[in-house]
Structures are given as structure tokens and as C-alpha cells.
Amino acid sequence: MNELHLAEQMAKVRTRAKPWRSIIAAVLAVLAMAGSVLARQQVRTSGQRLPWQMAAVGCAVVFCVLAFAATLGLSGRARDLMLPRFGNSHATMVRLVLVLVGGLTTLVLTLQLFGLPVGQLVLGGALTGVLVGIAAQQTLANLFAGIILLLSRPFTVGDEVRLSSGPLGGEFQGTVMEIGLTYVRLQADDGDYHLPNAQVLSSAAGPPAATGPDAEAVSAGVVPGGAGAGAPDPSTAGSAGAEGAVAGASIAAQTTGGTGAGTQGDGRSHDGGPATPR
Numbered sequence: 001m002n003e004l005h006l007a008e009q010m011a012k013v014r015t016r017a018k019p020w021r022s023i024i025a026a027v028l029a030v031l032a033m034a035g036s037v038l039a040r041q042q043v044r045t046s047g048q049r050l051p052w053q054m055a056a057v058g059c060a061v062v063f064c065v066l067a068f069a070a071t072l073g074l075s076g077r078a079r080d081l082m083l084p085r086f087g088n089s090h091a092t093m094v095r096l097v098l099v100l101v102g103g104l105t106t107l108v109l110t111l112q113l114f115g116l117p118v119g120q121l122v123l124g125g126a127l128t129g130v131l132v133g134i135a136a137q138q139t140l141a142n143l144f145a146g147i148i149l150l151l152s153r154p155f156t157v158g159d160e161v162r163l164s165s166g167p168l169g170g171e172f173q174g175t176v177m178e179i180g181l182t183y184v185r186l187q188a189d190d191g192d193y194h195l196p197n198a199q200v201l202s203s204a205a206g207p208p209a210a211t212g213p214d215a216e217a218v219s220a221g222v223v224p225g226g227a228g229a230g231a232p233d234p235s236t237a238g239s240a241g242a243e244g245a246v247a248g249a250s251i252a253a254q255t256t257g258g259t260g261a262g263t264q265g266d267g268r269s270h271d272g273g274p275a276t277p278r
Contacts, residue, residue, distance in 0.1 A: 022073030029066035035059040036113045060113035064106060071102030087157060089150055089179045096181070138198070139182070145197035146181040154205050161186075165203030168195065173208050 036059035042052040075098035082091040111118050133140060155161045155176055162173040163186070172195065174188035183194040 019074070019077045022070050022077060025066045025073065026070035029063050029070055032059045032063035032066060033109065033113065036063060040113075040115070057114070060110055063113060064110040067106040067109070068103065071099060071106060075099045075102065089146075089157075089181070093147060093150055093181065138196075141198040142182040142196050145201040146179070146183075149179055149184070149197060149201060160208045161205050162208045163195070163200060163203045163205055165199055167199045168203055 036056045039052045039056035039059060043049050043056065046052055075095045078098060079091040079095040082094055108118060108122075111121060157176050157179060159176050160174070161176060162171060164171045172186055172188065172193055174186040174193070176184065177187045177192070178185040181197075183196060184200045186193045186195055
């Protein structure tokens with residue numbers, strides 16, 4: 001029990017010490033860069049060039065190692081701080097951006113400290129980047145689509161969505177479990193699906209379709225919960241029957257009255273004299 005408690009304490013101490021190690025590494029990297037620059041100046045002005053050249057190269061190597069270590073450490077610390085609040089996807093994206101920016105800056109500064117022509121190397125790196133981009137077009141498309149999904153947030157982790165797209169081969173419906181930099185993990189009834197971010201970004205996202213008895217009733221044209229919707233209302237039927245009876249009685253009365261009036265007229269004509277021929 002005491003050993004377990006001691007191990008937990010040591011883990012906490014190491015976690016707290018990590019950012020300080022990265023900060024110290026960054027400070028030492030800056031000092032190494034300054035030492036390399038001063039050594040380069042001494043090479044130009046001093047008569048003993050070899051010792052100062054070795055010092056400049058050694059300081060440049062130390063700067064490169066310490067700068068990369070500080071970049072990795074600080075980016076990991078940033079990810080750990082953002083993980084509880086923003087989730088794994090956003091924290092990983094921030095760490096990746098920090099590593100890329102820090103690594104590129106360290107590489108350019110190291111090349112300058114070695115006295116290499118940075119302009120030509122940047123041009124060669126641009127051409128190489130174009131070739132790599134063409135070769136890894138699908139991967140880069142998924143990567144940038146994942147960044148757009150994390151920033152625009154059409155849906156978040158835990159939402160139930162329905163994705164409809166031609167490149168996806170139809171519709172996918174389920175719960176979003178993870179939004180990564182290359183794939184979106186969707187949990188459906190028949191298992192998990194890993195959908196590429198590029199296809200997810202170009203698909204139509206909407207609420208899930210209704211399932212169960214209510215969905216079957218809606219598809220059949222029956223309102224859910226209205227089992228007696230097709231049966232007539234007794235009160236309405238009774239009032240309609242009463243109105244029909246009243247209308248029939250009035251028509252019968254008018255017919256009877258007309259017939260009686262005609263009979264009386266015929267009697268008067270017989271009493272007064274012969275009927276006028278028509």
C-alpha cells in the first residue's frame with residue numbers, strides 16, 4: 001500500500017516537473033543559439049578559426065536538440081491542459097500545430113547557425129513539399145477536412161447524426177464517438193464505422209431517421225397515437241343525422257302542401273262550372 005502511494009506521488013511530481021524541464025530546455029536552447037552566433041563572429045575576427053568554428057557547430061547542434069525537446073515537451077503539456085476541457089481531438093490538433101511550427105522554426109534557425117544557404121534549401125523544400133502533397137493528396141485532404149470539422153463543428157462527439165453522401169455509398173446513421181484528424185468514428189447498430197474526413201465534410205449531415213412503430217405508422221400515413229383516426233365521431237354523426245331528418249321532413253311538408261292546394265283548386269273549378277279545356 002505504501003509503495004502504491006509512493007508511486008502515485010512520484011507520478012504527480014514528474015507531471016509537475018515536465019513543464020519546467022521544457023522551459024529550462026528552451027532557455028538553454030536560446031543560450032546555445034547566442035553562443036553559436038558569437039562564435040561565428042569570432043571566426044571572422046580572430047586568427048584562430050578552428051576552435052571557434054567547432055564551438056559554433058557544437059552550439060548549433062545543442063540548440064537543435066534542446067529546441068526540439070522543448071517543442072515536444074511544451075506541446076505535450078499544452079495537450080494535457082486542453083484535454084479535459086476541449087476533448088482529445090482539439091487537444092491533438094493544437095499539439096500537432098505546435099510541433100509543426102516549432103519544428104520548422106528550429107530547423108530554419110539551425111540551418112542559419114550552420115551557415116547554410118537557407119533560401120535554396122527552402123526552395124528545394126517547397127518543391128519537395130509539392131511532390132509529397134501530390135503523392136499524399138488523399139491523406140492531406142483528410143487531415144485538412146478533419147481540422148475544418150473540428151473548427152466548424154457541424155456535429156460534436158455524442159451526437160446522433162445521419163450522413164448521406166455519394167462517395168460514402170449511401171447513408172450512415174449512428175452516434176459520433178470520435179472526430180480524429182483523418183477519420184470520424186461512427187457507432188451504428190451493426191458496429192463501428194471509420195469514415196474518412198474528406199467524405200464526411202462533403203456529405204449532408206442531419207438528424208437521425210425515426211425508427212420503431214411510430215416510424216412505420218408515419219410511413220403508412222397514420223398519425224402515431226391516433227388509432228381511431230379513421231372512425232367517425234359519434235357526436236358529429238348524430239348531428240348530421242338529425243340535420244338530414246329535419247331537411248327531409250321539411251321537403252315532405254312542402255310536397256304535401258302543394259298537393260293539397262292543387263286538389264282544392266280542382267274542386268272549385270268543378271263547383272263553379274265546367275272546366276276550361278286546355
